Amino acid sequence: MFKLYLPLGAMLIAASLSGCSNINKQSTNQSINQDVIQAVDTGCGSTDTTTFESYISGNWQSGHPVQKLLITSDPQPYRYYRDDGSNDIGEPIWRNTMSVIMNMMNTQRSGSEYFPLIINGDLTEFGHGNERRSFREQIVKAEGSQKGPLFLPGLGNHDYANNVNDCANNGCARDAVCDHIIWTKTIQNKSSGVSFDHSVKKEGNETVHRGSLAYSFDIGNLHVVQLNLEPTYTVNFHTGDPIAGTRFIISSSMAWLENDLTAAKARGKYTIVNMHKYGNWKDDSVRTGKFADLVKNNKVVGIFAGDIHLDLGKIGVLGKVPVFRSGALMNKTWLRLLFDWNNHILQVDSYQHVTHKGEYKYNIDTFAELAPPPARTVKVKLYSNNSFGGTLCEMELTPGAMKTISKLCPGFPQRAGASLKVTGLSGPLCLTVPYTLNNRCFRGTYSGTFEVPNLTAWPSLPAGVTHTRGGIDNGYKQINY
Structure with a gap:
């Protein structure tokens, strides 16, 4: 048994975790919390880690x-x-x-x-x-x-x-x-x-x-x-x-x-x-x-x-x-x-x-x-400008497709002001820039056509269709289905 001293006042709690010292506690946000738990024992010497304890409740x-x-x-x-x-x-x-x-x-x-x-x-x-x-x-x-x-x-x-x-x-x-x-x-x-x-x-x-x-x-x-x-x-x-x-x-x-x-x-x-x-x-x-x-x-x-x-x-x-x-x-x-x-x-x-x-x-x-259900294709119309203007890139994708837009539609302008029409959505459809956080994904099932007049704005979508993340400054490089 050893003791854990918390820098949250004079609290002293007993624990028997593992014999590893200098444990840094993590908060539930995405940055390192500075609240530090220090364990004094002979079990694991100078090991330092994070318990992630605060994530677990309920x-x-x-x-x-x-x-x-x-x-x-x-x-x-x-x-x-x-x-x-x-x-x-x-x-x-x-x-x-x-x-x-x-x-x-x-x-x-x-x-x-x-x-x-x-x-x-x-x-x-x-x-x-x-x-x-x-x-x-x-x-x-x-x-x-x-x-x-x-x-x-x-x-x-x-x-x-x-x-x-x-x-x-x-x-x-x-x-x-x-x-x-x-x-x-x-x-x-x-x-x-x-x-x-x-x-x-x-x-x-x-x-x-x-x-x-x-x-x-x-x-x-x-x-x-x-x-x-x-x-x-x-x-x-x-x-x-x-x-x-x-x-x-x-x-x-x-x-x-x-x-x-x-x-x-x-x-x-x-x-x-x-x-x-x-x-x-x-x-x-x-x-x-x-x-x-x-x-x-x-x-x-x-x-x-x-x-x-x-x-x-x-x-x-x-x-x-x-x-x-x-x-x-x-x-x-x-x-x-x-x-x-x-x-x-x-x-x-x-x-x-x-x-x-x-x-x-x-x-x-x-x-x-x-047996899985037969694959359903999705039809996509991608426009280089807002409100369905500019250059049009049309495609029909089956599940598992990962296509580079410049290869599908050579010369398609890469800019922020793009718009989209989708027909027959039956799975995640994502416009992405590989290896970055820049993507806009649409999920759900919808047999009809829905329209997104501005990919950099918050869209109005039909029931059953959701979206994640937002637009970017310089257009999208890939489309994944």
């Missing part, structure tokens, strides 16, 4: 007839992807990419319900302090309308596995693990029924953390499991004073997982399992053996993994259970899950930024795939 675990979740992975500062699929490291471009995708996540999480955001590992490239700070600065932009965990974390190989004995004093692995412990323990303390495979206590002269760091929680009819890197991973590492420092003994999560899934099934829950690596486990025979048996026998309806940055959506099955890649934030890819509890259907939609890349819909009892 009954965020309540269920809804249609339950929506967002799953992604690999923000991995400062790596980013180019349009051609190549990748590089550069902080300014990474920050710009993250701002775009985090603001889009904020839009996706708007509404009258709390929508979880799960990140399946590789929150950093090397576990360095500047990378961890940059992630914290960006993730606050993904805050939704309703109170609940800002995000649900997972650990990947770039967070801890790659960094053991490969960073001074094992500080990179220590800090990544301490981040995870603090964030998860905070969620556990502010929520109901969160199971966390972790303990910390003094053993002789050392402070020792034990467990797989896996955790789980319920939200409505759904049970969500996070296994971090993969369930057979183990490692033992030390940091700090050679005699009286801190030790982390990371164990396999398989025993914990068996108990957790059995208990969830007994409560009548359906389960999704998250991790970073789906293949190449420390003991890969477990994946098709014991792990597959647990999945088969305990109402697991989906497995979600990160790690492979260019993979997205369904990649196979384990037995009958679909396996999905959750994309990579650095590539602006992610999944949206919609659980229709009345009909026992799960729909998994794949996206790159706002562009729909695919859909997989199935019955969660039989795993029978349900």
Whole structure:
């Protein structure tokens, strides 16, 4: 047990979070709050982080007839992807990419319900302090309308596995693990029924953390499991004073997982399992053996993994259970899950930024795939001037289209004063400038034609159609559907 001193008067509270010190508390706005919590102990030395505690309140675990979740992975500062699929490291471009995708996540999480955001590992490239700070600065932009965990974390190989004995004093692995412990323990303390495979206590002269760091929680009819890197991973590492420092003994999560899934099934829950690596486990025979048996026998309806940055959506099955890649934030890819509890259907939609890349819909009892409805095209008339004047660019788009306006209509003027007519909207239609926050999106379903006489002004739209963001000074570069 250690004590936390808050600079909000003379308040003293006791806590048993993790053994990580110098924790900076984040407010619910998108800037770093200067209210600082200082923890004095011997557990994690000079680790500094943010609890994100103030985001969590209310009954965020309540269920809804249609339950929506967002799953992604690999923000991995400062790596980013180019349009051609190549990748590089550069902080300014990474920050710009993250701002775009985090603001889009904020839009996706708007509404009258709390929508979880799960990140399946590789929150950093090397576990360095500047990378961890940059992630914290960006993730606050993904805050939704309703109170609940800002995000649900997972650990990947770039967070801890790659960094053991490969960073001074094992500080990179220590800090990544301490981040995870603090964030998860905070969620556990502010929520109901969160199971966390972790303990910390003094053993002789050392402070020792034990467990797989896996955790789980319920939200409505759904049970969500996070296994971090993969369930057979183990490692033992030390940091700090050679005699009286801190030790982390990371164990396999398989025993914990068996108990957790059995208990969830007994409560009548359906389960999704998250991790970073789906293949190449420390003991890969477990994946098709014991792990597959647990999945088969305990109402697991989906497995979600990160790690492979260019993979997205369904990649196979384990037995009958679909396996999905959750994309990579650095590539602006992610999944949206919609659980229709009345009909026992799960729909998994794949996206790159706002562009729909695919859909997989199935019955969660039989795993029978349900055919998606036929694609509906949208007709767009884009005018270079307000009030439908100037040059006209006409196009017909199918879902998943991402078109460069200058290629569709060579010579089309790029200016702020544009207008638009849309016929047959059946999904998100966005005018964008890639890698910036400059976009105007229209969402909903409308079989008729609606008109936007000025893309820089607040439009009057028919019932069932909404819009996000606003106009820009120099026109739009792409149109996505």
